[in-house]
Amino acid sequence: MSSSSPIPSAAATPASAAAATASIKNLPVNLFASVMGLAGLTSAWRGATHMFGASDAIANGIGVVTVLVFIAMAAGYLAKWSRFPQVVRAEFTHPVAGNFFGTVTIAVLLLSSVVAPWSVTAQQLLWTVGAIATLILSYIVVARVMQGQMAGNNVVPAWLIPGVASLDIAVTGATMPMAWAPQVNLIALAIGTIVAIVFFTMIFSRLVHGDPLPTAMIPSLMVMIAPFEVGFLAYTNVTHQVDMFSALLFWFGMFMTLVVGVRVFRPSVTFAPSWWGISFPLAALSNAALKYASVNGSTPLMILAGLILAFLTVAIAVLFVRTLHSLFSGKLLSA
Structure with missing residues (x-):
């Protein structure tokens, strides 16, 4: 007796269904946070070459990946903008999603530091463009908030991104030679x-x-630590010293990491592009820890800096692999 039951085909699988609905229209702007995290990881490993004697090849390799990811993201989002301008406009004007455009300007600023050892001209150009765009975005975001009638549920950690973006101008621009810098x-x-x-x-x-x-x-709760660790880096870069005030910023950022970390790193929080939001705050913490330890020269602080760098490296590696899997399975760009 022959069976008339249909044979399951690949077209019926969830992965193929997701691939069928994949569109550049669904590329999330918050995925630029991947560039931020990778750029921060590059800077951290450059710091590790001085403190731990790590090979320059590690930082340079991560730097190359950072540039390639930025190019891919920029090309993808420009394609989305040209084909679906109304979607981009809706994202930009949204009281929550609009804040994630800060990840774009931060990515440009951090990229200036990534390319610094390779091209001073590219570094200065990227920093100038990133600084101008960041200041404009900060003005827009603050002006938007002050219009009033903002729903309480829209007040989320992502609001901090434009503020942190302004701090990143000082983080990446302290060595700029221009008279106005x-x-x-x-x-x-x-x-x-x-x-x-x-x-x-x-x-x-x-x-x-x-x-x-x-x-x-x-x-996105991890963004709550960014103002303190990025503030530490910005303040110390501008003042050229690690003093008691900067130490207070660093240690409160560590405290907030412990407070929000237990809420973030739980199995119940499934993977999504928003998980890249943990990468840059952790990278800022790692860079701050390396700088603080290098100034104090304390063995416990050096161990702490090494542990944070190891955790950051593993976290970004996992995010990178999961994102690639999501992209090639069609889930990343599916509706």
């Missing part, structure tokens, strides 16, 4: 510091008094 760094440090303080307070209040964050946004 020092004042731009001070302007950026002023804007980033105050915006980060105000937004951090608002977000903290929302987390205490408001509804719990949706599961998909749990990884």
